[in-house]
Amino acid sequence: MDFQAFIFCGKGYNLAPFTQTKGDTGVSKALLPVANRHMIEYVLDWCEQANFKEINIVADNEEIDVIHEALSSYMKIRESQYEILAKTLAPHHSQHLRKPVPIQFIATKGETTGAILQRELLSKITGDFVLLPCDFITDIPPQIFIDQYRNKDPDNLAMSVSYRNTFENIDKKQLDFSYTVYSENEDSVKQPVLLDVYSKKDVENSKYLQIRTHLLWRYPNASVSKKLLNSFVYFCSYELVELLTEESKLSFTSETESEEFEDDTVTSESHRQVIKPTPFRKRNKLVKDPINCCKSLAKVFRDLGRRSWQHSAPRETIGVFILPSLGCFIRSNVLSAYMEANRYMLRMKASMLAAQGAPAIGNSAVGADSVVGAECSISEKTSVKLSVLGKNCKIGKRCRIVGCVILDGVEIDDECILENAVIGNFTKIGKKCKLTNSYVEGSYIVNSRTVLKGETLTHIFIEESEDTSDSLESSEEEDTSEYSDDYDDEFEDDGLFER
């Protein structure tokens, strides 16, 4: 059971203004640093642990080269580490030595992750595979995921992973919660399955949380959680490839046609290709229901979850694995989570240092829980706590920087107080500024004595930066999360009662 891993590098709409959604001041989401390493490197490290068969990085045409280039140093280090290891390990231990798995870069042009998977990736998949986001950090080893996946029920097509937010500091409002309907299958031997997901917005639009009674007859003891968050980690079986590929030809059939199609499933079954036989396991009869993949993967899997109960004959299920609350799992998909991820790494570092008993670095005012990039200059009487400083930063005198993420090349003048702020690349901050809970876009020039609390500074015109109030924008960005609204298809006829 070797997995192919696919890491989806998204646009990071929710991390604006630090990602490349508007203008060109930001960086690609995957490359946004967390504790001065690219976000994606943590994912790659995790994959390394998992010993996947191959690792693919999937990104947009425009971004893929940038990512490739940015990761070249990481790849080099990886190679050299392998070489060192190969040298030091005696020849008779060579069986323990594994070459690092190839990392491939796949350029895509699809609009949605679902479409990317269906149109561009399925052909590359040869066995079970894993879909990953580029933005998660976890201390839960991949083996736990894999074990969980291997324990799945035979009729399980894929396993989605959900987690509960364990960080208190993440702004609850930014995390777009949804109603996750799942069944723990308490009374049977089956593993928990995902049944449905309703985003908060959908519920607000329809005024009610509407749950089909049909679902209740199938799963009489279903649970609904408002706290579960989607990790975007999916362990999928090869059967899913089959289920989705065939569909690509049919995904454009109209509603009526598709209904007819459902009716004569027998014929379509006879068309189905032979799937890879897996021993000790009954093969699933994959009924080719039309599945529209032109949406985000989260929705594709939600639809697959719905598919498991809404037909008169039960279909294959989608498992759900709720991460144990012992471990940490965080996705830097919104700004406050991004900051929290940074701090999480900083605390890890601090506790590691403490465990090693490393002496505090001189009498500088940089706390052990902070990371400072190369070639930074920090002037006297400045204290840096629980913060990340990028490369080439210049910090003036008597500054206090607490809980901040400061990207590369930032210049901060004297006597500034920054708390809980994210400062973009090459920003200049004038004297005696006081920024709290604020985000400042890259290349911005903040005038001296600016006092901000809970604001986001972005460019409207790059030149015009004298008047800060002009360029203030509320932090409520357009919210293009995975659960973006597809309310329309929510309650259409989906052939639920095909009798």
Added chain:
Amino acid sequence: MAGKKGKTPKKSVGGGKKPEVVQDERLQAIVLTDSFETRFMPLTAVKPRCLLPLANVPLIEYTLEFLAKAGASEVYLVCASHADQVSAYIETSKWNMPWSPFRVSTIMSLESRSVGDAMRDLDNRGVITGDFILVSGDLVTNMEFDKALEFHRKKKAEDKDHIVTMCLSKASQFYRTRCHEPAAFILDKSNNRCLYYQDIPLASSKHKTSLAIDPELLEDVDEFTLRNDLIDCHVDICSPLVPAIFQENFDYQYLRRDFVKGVLTSDLLKKSIYSFITDEYAARVESWQTYDAISQDFIARWCYPMVLNTNLLDDQTYSYESEHIYKEKDVVLAQSCKIGKRTAIGSGSKIGEGTKIQNSVIGRNCYIGENIIIRDSFIWDNTVIGAKSLIEHSLVASGVKIGSNVILNDGCVIGFNVMVDDNMEIPMGTRISETPVRKKATQFSDSASYEDDETAKQDESTKVISPAYELVGTDGVGYVYDSDKAEDDDDASVIDVVTNSLTYKFDDLYLSDDSISSTAGKRKKKRSMSTNSIYTDREGDDYEDDEEDEEDFAVEAIATVERAMENNHDLDTALLELNTLRMSINVSYHEVRSATVVALLRRVYHFIATQTLGAKDAVQKVFSQWGMMFQRQAFDQEEFVDLSNLLLEKVVAQGFEKPEFILFSALTCLYDLDILDEDAVYTWWDQVSQEEKYSQAKTLTAKWIEWLKTADEESSEEESEESESE
């Protein structure tokens, strides 16, 4: 027995109510002896449900036994229908003895037509002093109530708004003792607080429905469960506020549908309801199916320690043998008879040679002849069954005489004192009663439905019920009870017309000896509408052919219009109802018109038949008042023509004495109301005048059309003249 069982030795002597007793210690219990339903017709026309025997023990005994174990100290029986019988029974029962564990008294609430009424009555009487148990008189359970009470008190301490604890029992979604009206409970995962309650249609329902939960109710809840696997046995621990809430909300009828839902969704009340989930056996005998299932479970000892050989009644002498066979003393068994598994036989019964009995309950003093086969059946006391009969999965009430060579097919219910002649075969699912029940239904049955009055009258007028000689034979006594008419028409949209009958189509569902927990999962799809439901659920024979939706619609729509006329609703309400119905079943306006026409004509017919009004006045009255309905049912020329056609057809179908007159009157009436205009009438007439059929009915109309045309011409001439003169 129960009286002596593990109970605090607190013997409240009847009548001596002690005010000094600390409130907490005294536990009051309210037993609703009336279910306000008609599911057990025709038997409940004679005896109240709570006195019907289950495994030879009247149902109420199970409830009282439970209350004795629960430690209730005062029990109030709320009686509505057959109150005299209930109170007479209680007076002579062991519960009225000085050593009874609780003081039992009856509350005569004869006016009550629903649970809501009973609760309001209770509030008026002011008997409630503290938290009380509310149960129905048809409960069978071995639940340990202490735990529930403890849970209730704990929650009450935590949450001062807590008013009701519902005791629910866990089962699979298709478990056979689940009630007929399934419902989903939405519970907070952390503390089992009930967040919402909603009835849901049966799994076999074709309606696409969904639970609609207001997100506001979920605001401060992180995780909740949607439970469709709970048996709602209607054991509630209520605070004294509950009757008061019923009093405030005088429209609450049902305990769950109205009260629970109402309380939970109320913005003002801010009360909370918790549910206590038990794994023990708990179920209500509330339909034929549950009667069947619970009886078998009881015999199979699922309800231990409450089993038959604990002899719930003082004079019972059951002993237990292997394979779940129970026998009282003085049972006479012929040598060659075979008593199979899961059978109980009451004392004084005689079983003849060669008879085979399996999985059945036989009452006392029955005389079962030779070479009879009885399977899966319930034979109550004092019955006589002749030789060579075959009784399969049927219920034979007390005092019945069945001749020899009789075959009772699956699901028959033979009412009290019916006599069935020799060599008869009773078809599947037939219910027979000694006397016609229909008229009584309005007065005596434990029926809450007001509509019954109306249907009763109507049925009376349309057909005279004659003894069912073709079923019971010429020497037999018995009438067919064929209308189980949906007791809750109003809720038809919420709850499907349920198939309530003893019959099972889903054979494998039945007789399984397995436990609640092992039944999960497999039962899907078995609950298909059994075909015999037609007999029981539909009103008239005209609608028997099962054309699914359209027929459903026709029946319901006609009922709607009839109700509107009967209760003198205003036009808009009736139209709204009809329209809702139309949309929910998704039929065309044609069906709506058809239903309306039929309903109106029936009304006319009713007036004429009862000689309330003459033909002309009847038509005039009905059509002038209700004809306006068509205004919103027909919109263009084609539809007007269709309407006229329908009128013609239905007038003939209704079988009026003078169809031509009725048709003519109706048409003129609609014409006068400006619903039909001349053009429509002419077009229609052009189409039908030449056709042969209904020629009789058309005679008067032809003249009218003629007249109309000339009048038209004249008027147009006049007009033209006028215009000329100007």
